[in-house]
Amino acid sequence: MITPIEIRNQFLSLLGSVIGQYKFTDGRIQSAIALLPDENHGWDFPNNGTVTAGIEAVIIRPYPGVTELIGGRQKKYEWAVTLKQWDASNNLLAATEQLVNNLTYLLTTPRTIPPNAALGNIETVKFEIIEYVYQPIVEV
Amino acid sequence: MAKIKIDTKKLNSAIARSFDKTLDRLSESLDYAIDADLYEYPRTTKRKSGEIVSSPRNLVDLGNLRDSKVIARSSDGNAAEFSWDVPYSLAVHEGYTTKTGKDVPPRRWTEKGIEEADPITFFTDALAREL
Numbered sequence: 001m002i003t004p005i006e007i008r009n010q011f012l013s014l015l016g017s018v019i020g021q022y023k024f025t026d027g028r029i030q031s032a033i034a035l036l037p038d039e040n041h042g043w044d045f046p047n048n049g050t051v052t053a054g055i056e057a058v059i060i061r062p063y064p065g066v067t068e069l070i071g072g073r074q075k076k077y078e079w080a081v082t083l084k085q086w087d088a089s090n091n092l093l094a095a096t097e098q099l100v101n102n103l104t105y106l107l108t109t110p111r112t113i114p115p116n117a118a119l120g121n122i123e124t125v126k127f128e129i130i131e132y133v134y135q136p137i138v139e140v
Numbered sequence: 141m142a143k144i145k146i147d148t149k150k151l152n153s154a155i156a157r158s159f160d161k162t163l164d165r166l167s168e169s170l171d172y173a174i175d176a177d178l179y180e181y182p183r184t185t186k187r188k189s190g191e192i193v194s195s196p197r198n199l200v201d202l203g204n205l206r207d208s209k210v211i212a213r214s215s216d217g218n219a220a221e222f223s224w225d226v227p228y229s230l231a232v233h234e235g236y237t238t239k240t241g242k243d244v245p246p247r248r249w250t251e252k253g254i255e256e257a258d259p260i261t262f263f264t265d266a267l268a269r270e271l
Contacts, residue, residue, distance in 0.1 A: 052241075088239075112230075114231075116231055118227075119228050120239050121231055121237060122236075124237055
């Protein structure tokens with residue numbers, strides 16, 4: 001099964017120097033990847049007041065979807081990925097290309113939400129990482 | 141051996157009428173999915189229209205999104221595509237993040253409209269009535 005650590009390492013490895021930074025309220029700096037809920041801070045990550053610069057990757061850890069099969073069940077996990085570009089003079093093209101070319105998982109088609117003056121939004125790209133796990137049911 | 145004669149002209153005509161009815165049904169359902177208070181929202185906001193809205197809410201401010209719906213038919217009439225021709229339609233559908241860091245959740249009116257219309261069942265029922 002895919003683990004949060006494995007996903008974080010793939011994103012860090014593939015995005016390398018282009019991944020942005022969190023600057024927390026206590027002055028610490030960390031790569032801008034949030035796997036939510038965070039193991040230590042739950043959904044409150046990054047905490048209020050954190051300044052994010054550059055590209056941020058927010059990945060939501062999934063609950064399983066279930067399809068019952070004979071002798072077992074198929075579980076489907078959809079990790080929802082959102083890339084955010086906090087630098088208005090830059091974009092997410094290269095980062096998206098890099099992830100789509102090299103992530104070793106099943107992916108859905110990325111949806112690009114461009115900045116829009118009326119909404120006041122930043123550029124984001126959304127896609128899902130899909131994993132199917134067969135869970136045999138053993139009667140005892 | 142018994143022979144079955146199929147009147148393809150009549151059959152195609154029944155299919156076309158059923159498809160038209162299904163598109164009408166789906167179109168109404170998609171409008172309803174924009175008009176109805178179906179969407180959870182994390183805060184109270186003031187719309188351009190001046191309306192103060194909380195949660196759940198609909199997707200109608202000035203009505204531009206709802207009114208931008210385009211139904212494109214294929215040249216043979218056997219396929220159709222719905223789209224909403226305003227620059228922010230995808231952002232509303234998929235959710236977005238504001239420059240100030242507020243996350244706006246996805247509001248997928250197409251899923252709710254399709255679920256409500258159930259077009260496959262509607263089409264097969266309509267076709268059965270036509271034949």
